[in-house]
Amino acid sequence: MSAIRTSGPLASPVARFAARRAGRMVVVLAGLVVATFAIVRLIPGDPGRRILGLRADADAVAQLNAQLGLNGSLPHQFGSYLSDLANGDLGRSFQTSEAVTTVIGERLGSTLQLLVLAMAIVLLVGIPAGLVAGVALRGRHGWGETAWSATTGVLGVLPHYVMATFLAFVFAVTLRWLPVAGSGPWDAAILPAVAIALAPAAHVARLVRVETAGALEQEYMTAARSKRLSRLRLYGAHVAPNVLTAALTLSGVILAALVSGAVVVEQVFARPGIGSALVQALLVQDYPVVQGITLLIGTIVVVANALVDLALGLADPRVLEAGA
The missing domain is CATH 1.10.3720.10 (MetI-like)
Known part of the structure; x- marks a missing residue:
């Protein structure tokens, strides 16, 4: 076991410490993506009905929800969400149709x-x-x-x-x-x-x-x-x-x-x-804007905490050894 810990790309305590913190950060970010997707969809109300008004025709509301990608199953919506995230697309505002x-x-x-x-x-x-x-x-x-x-x-x-x-x-x-x-x-x-x-x-x-x-x-x-x-x-x-x-x-x-x-x-x-x-x-229950901003704020905080942990490890060898 000692040979494994003293050779390869993770040989140094700094590299092992950074790898552990990076792994934790990825896990937290993945949880943030899932939580953001789920929480927004748990907000009560029909986006199509809110945009078109209470007196809007049911068919028009259903058509608008389909255009917004809200009629599919949750796994399908989540897959589309991940695909859009990978392409840097956070969706469009329900209210203004402006890109998030x-x-x-x-x-x-x-x-x-x-x-x-x-x-x-x-x-x-x-x-x-x-x-x-x-x-x-x-x-x-x-x-x-x-x-x-x-x-x-x-x-x-x-x-x-x-x-x-x-x-x-x-x-x-x-x-x-x-x-x-x-x-x-x-x-x-x-x-x-x-x-x-x-x-x-x-x-x-x-x-x-x-x-x-x-x-x-x-x-x-x-x-x-x-x-x-x-x-x-x-x-x-x-x-x-x-x-x-x-x-x-x-x-x-x-x-x-x-x-x-x-x-x-x-x-x-x-x-x-x-x-x-x-x-x-x-x-106004503008889901894409809420989702995009929440995800951005969470990412900033998570990345900042990871950088602080890394800085602490570099500044204090005791933290570095304990976390490696």
Whole structure:
């Protein structure tokens, strides 16, 4: 058995780790395809009847459902669905007859702009805040600890729509510093990005604070202090690398939270993203659009989590050996 594990294309721990994660990702994506196909067809209602109206002739409704490929058996519909997916065809909107890929393509840029800015806010606010709190509040249980716990606790549980409404009222309506709606320039993405980033940033800050406090108690920190290193080298070279690994483990969860938050916040700020398109499609039972956007969002989250696992394996040999 040892000869098998030390030769061939999967000889290295990195290759075995990557192969395992890729296999799991494929299985999850396959389950996502099946679930997306099944869930959409479990939504009550007749698409043909909804498109043509309640007074439409039954024959016309049946003919339209046949054109939409909804009259065949479920195995036949699923086979057609897989064939279309293989060709990059997500179908056409029931409402506009526009290709779903076109609907997504027109709106994806706005959502990606929002997610990139929100992720930057989470990392640039959450990690430094957690490091500073871990150092400043180490071993203390006074008003600073109470204020930290209360602030991060409240920010971590506030619903996205509440935060979005508050930010829009203060910074857009009252102060008029930023646009209240729409997309385009980066300043239009600031308020919605902050609205979905504050809760994940609070969770990251709390985690980093705990990891920082734990790292400061380790023996290697005592040795580093004995060398009379500057604060920047002490915390930057010896504490930060350890807490960054812990923060990285949350990246996949953070991305999923940002994507789900974007669905709500895009409605509040009237941004033409894939989140608002998903909500509109759900309201009119536009199955192909719902199916295509759900599949895209799920794929993004699954692939991102796989990449995070791989990055963790490369950054920490212990994770690599355990997963290989």
